[in-house]
Amino acid sequence: MTQTLTVPTSLEWHEDYLLILNQQKLPNIVEYIKLTSIEEYYDAIITLKVRGAPAIGLTAAYGLAQSACQYEVKTLEEFIDLFQREKKYLAASRPTAVNLVWALNRLEKVLEKVSSVNEAKTNLLHAAIQLHAEDEAVCRLIGENGLSVLKDKQIVMTICNAGSIATSKYGTALAPFHLGREKGKAFQVYACETRPVLQGARLTAWELQQSGVDVTLITDSMAAHTMKEKGVEAVIVGADRISANGDTANKIGTSMLSILCKHFNIPFYVAAPSSTFDLSSLDGNDIPIEERNREEITTIDGTVIAPENVHVYNPAFDVTPHELITGIITEKGILYPRFEESIQQNIGIKQ
Structure with a gap:
């Protein structure tokens, strides 16, 4: 029996904002x-008002297109x-999420076929709107x-927030x-x-509750115990960048889960659109890893929880090696090892 969902969304385009x-x-x-303004778009991305690789890419696309519509040239x-x-400016906001540059490049291609400033403005905005519609279809x-x-x-276990928002x-x-909730x-x-910014606690738990999904929150360090005691049957995570050989960058702690899955013989799946694949990165060593502000670890809601002078290492992502991944779920189907071959055959050169 089909049920009505209350899935929250992160982006809504209006005529001029x-x-x-x-x-x-x-x-x-x-x-x-x-x-x-383009400064507001940049700030929203870098301060995590909007986050998640696809949403970051869409926001940047809208920001660049809207700003371009205001050029007086x-x-x-x-x-x-x-x-x-301005494309270079927005591209520097979050270096790990490949969807950001992918979306901006999609807009850049539009300029190859325009012959006037007015045509460029119109076509760029249409391209951003098209990307938005494509992403929803891809996610389904x-x-x-x-x-x-x-x-x-x-x-099933997950980490970070790779959901509707x-x-x-x-x-x-x-x-x-x-979709499972929708289908019963x-x-x-x-x-x-x-960690470091508790997106699973703040966002995933909230989002799944909005959709009526049975969700239980655990700390990252409880993963192994939970897998053993609660009978976890699969782990599914998102991705911010997938290299040509299947090595996958995702929120810090993901590679830990993949290692635990190997120990407990639990399938480990990555879910990502084809736009998240970066075929110019041969393996995980080519993926830039963003390091963020120390206060994201030493404070919670402005309250200091660590010694003032303690050294802090705060990488936002880690790389899961392809040999620990059971399958990569894309809009084009499920890719299985050998990943280098299956990625080339199914993803190829992204359009």
């Missing part, structure tokens, strides 16, 4: 804010020069493919849970809190 769910305030405050050459500078396909993989499994809708790793399949989800 982007409305985003401010994920800094969740779960206590549900606040939507308007973005109108006379020639197409001037327009393209200003566009390139990922969810359907994820359900096919998890058809005989009910108890990290994308346009449904999400990647969380998409099977949202019940999952029992164990969500790691996810």
